[in-house]
Amino acid sequence: MAALARGDGIAAEADLRAELAKGAPRNQIAPFMGEAQLMQGNLADAHRWLDNEDFAPNVRGQGFRIRGHLAMREGKLGQAEKAYATALQFEPDSADLWVDIGRMRYRSGAQFGAVEASKKAITLGPENPSALLFRAQLVRDSQGMAAALPLFELGLKHSPNNAPLLAGYAATLGELGRAKEMLAALRKLANTNPGNPRLLYLQAVLAARAGDYDLARGLLQRSGDLERQMPAAILLLGIIDLENGNYASAAQGFDRLARLQPENARVQRLLARALKLGGSDRELIARFAGRADTPYIAMLVGRAYEAIGDREKAAGFLNRAQRPFAMTVRDLAPATDLDVAELYGDASGPSTVSLVRGLVAAGNPTQAKARADAFLARYPQSSDAMALDGDASLAMGRPDLATQIYNRAAAVRRPWPLAKRMIYALIEQGREVDAANLLARFVKGEPNNAEACALLARWAYLQGDYTRATMLLDHASLYGAANDPTLVSLRAAIARKAGE
Template sequence: MLLLPALLILAACGGVGGGDREGHAGDWRAMLRAGDGVGAEVALRSELAAGGDRRRFAPYLGEAELLQGDTAAAVGWLAPADFAPDVAAHGYHMLGRLRMQQGDFPAAGRAFDRALGEKGDQPDLWVDIGRLRWRGGEQVQAIEASTRALELGPDDPAALLFRAQLVRDARGNAAALPLLQRGFQAAPRDPGLLGEYAATLGELGRNSEMLEVVRVLAEVNPLHPKVLWLQAVLAARAGDADLARSLLQRGGDLDREIPAAKLLLALIDMDNGNYESAAQGLDRLLRTQPDNTRIAMLLGRALMLGGNNRELVARFADRADAPYFAMLVGRAHEALGDRAKAARYLDRARTSGAMTLRVVPSGTAADGAAAGGRFDGATVVREVRASLTQGRSDDARRKAQAFLNRVPGSSDAAALAGDAAFEAGDARGALALYRQAASVRKLWTLTKRMAAAYDRSGRPAEATALIASHLEGEPLNADAAVVLARRLVDRGELARARTLAARARTLGRNDPLLDGLE
């Protein structure tokens, strides 16, 4: 949906494997499947009070505590790993889920391996294994795990949800939709699936269908944290900003739980002329996502509309190699009375749609992290950027390739190595690495980098086709619409460019090169 990041909703799957079949066993199992941790815990404790075997109920009580977000209580049931043989597979599965929530990925991996060894080869276990691999940077291996989960459970809701999320990352929302539709048919009241299904329909601009699914989600689980958010997005799209704001405010801490809610609030402020408030919200959001170009563009627009021209120039003059930022900075100089500087920037803004890349500066000394022996992903990114900004492209390539060698299944590592190759002048090598990254996670930022590599390789037609393909899967991406329209202008395809320019304006994005296409 408009400006909505993909909603990665962890599916809380019910227990599998053997267990006590006496008394109210069916009740608590159904509660666990429905995500009702409180009800399941009450029923399970009743079983224990009636003389049930703690070792046989511990996995499920641990699961109930995890559903309630009480990891401390879950530790008491799961950490001893004292499970009856017929429920051991589920016990180790839940122990792995606990360790993953605690951030202890090696321990989680060992627990999942033990669950597999206890004949726990089940779809929901492979979903959790896949999520663990993804979080650990083994994204290719995560895709393999999702494939295994679907093999074991072709209609399993958690397996379909996880696979849909991975397909969306690699191939776009349209490709993920059939998987979500299958999941909806198999489990029409699964909250995780409903939330993802609604969000994906929204991303594709299918608002009426999205509304129908949101209504089902509100009926199934009116307290689900995504209900108010999705309703607010629909209200904003319908032009009812007051209702959208009211829904977000009813969500309490929704803007902290869902960063896109803060973005929506800023957009509402902009629509209502509250530019200072919008800029403050966008500034806070940009500090947490410094590489998010869309947020930066919106912040620049809010500053321009609010008349904060000096701040606009100070913050975005170094980004003015990109046409939109050049336009903003040029208009700011114009408002400040410096027509000479304004003309330089506005001329730059009217250049063609050829893709360019810039290195994001780093405050890290080029060898500081390596000297300290730290090789986590964030540190390597800062190291590579520092080397590139200092003109040490060979050093940057060496560091990026070393990191990719350590985590060969990581899309982010492949993209970073592609950036280093691009800056070193090896467009062909960059393309190969970008393709490797895009096979896992094809973000718009990556599509732009691939297009730039195609342009530099003398293959502009392939760059244009790539951008068009991305826009087809993400039709509400205003930046993609503008970039494609610019390229079509260069090719003389003015009719298609007009259509895209109109779409971009509908999405709140103007462009100086396209102003004359009306």
């Protein structure tokens, strides 16, 4: 079983066939052979070993657990749930099984149930590397990178060569700007698991942050299909193209990612920048003139209008770009027109999201709230459904209610779009100090978020802390906000205050 433990499905299959040749019962070997086939991506062969097998009593829990893995791989979450429930009858105290149950719950939208499963796994296996990895990933989602780091370190203390833990640890260090420690973790990963697909991606991230974009591109290209399948790799490749002057290619990558992640504000900014640098002014105007809600995008749209000779429209956007920096939150755009969204109704999660957002955009927040409430009632353990309900409450003019709902959602996941709305809702209630404290906690957990750093710099400036404001502005510029006109204006204001 050593080959299975290190993830070598080919060697495991050879060992298991040797055991069969020696007379080992098939029903004793079946769970492990199914796992070996699954590791190799041979799903049809995995089915032959797992589907109709009457597993031996001492491996029955393992058999149903691997059957659940197979269902998960195929996206059959209902079958996975049944298989794991059966496995639980035989292995109720298995930390690994509770991790599997947690991951299944998370994918099915029961994120609160996933959190409970992760805590159960840690209780059963406080030194279990899979349990610590899963818990670290969930903490990272809800509390930020810094809070997750001790869990990765605890896992590596007990399992120093665990490849998934090393990869997660390295990525978290990178997001915290701790490049030297990230490099050390990657070197260890390269020594213990040189074929790990995330190794090349993380090395590419490190190279790009050091300004060696050619090396970063080469590493990504060696990673196989990763740069076409993994959103973070798509983003990195787009940034590399942007830095190397391949603006059309960068725009294509950002466009693809924007369709996958329509709420990702950073991707939208990068797409707008790529279009402008590539001379696609009319496309930039068509896509962003109606949603130029940040000074940076307003500036790009204004310059695009200048480029096509429409100075009157250019002036309006350039004036908007020079407005004093303030907290702005726009309604998230629905994926489809309201007419189309109403046809699909609440048939699925994405269609419900489009319907609620479409109703908000159409000026009907009361109906949007009713739909969001119904959606949350159907999926009470979904943090995404909870966040949507908070958005509808905010649109109704109930920031107090939105704050209550957002806080519950953020206990599981607190991405920047949600954190930004939480901050905005607090400001709407006159709770500026609470908003600033929330923002400071977010920046501590995700220091590479340029927009969050810029907002915190503005708060520090308003409080008269010009040293801290300057430090935060420098950090925001380093991580992608160097061209934001509001940051230039804020720097100028700080310089005036300092008599420079």
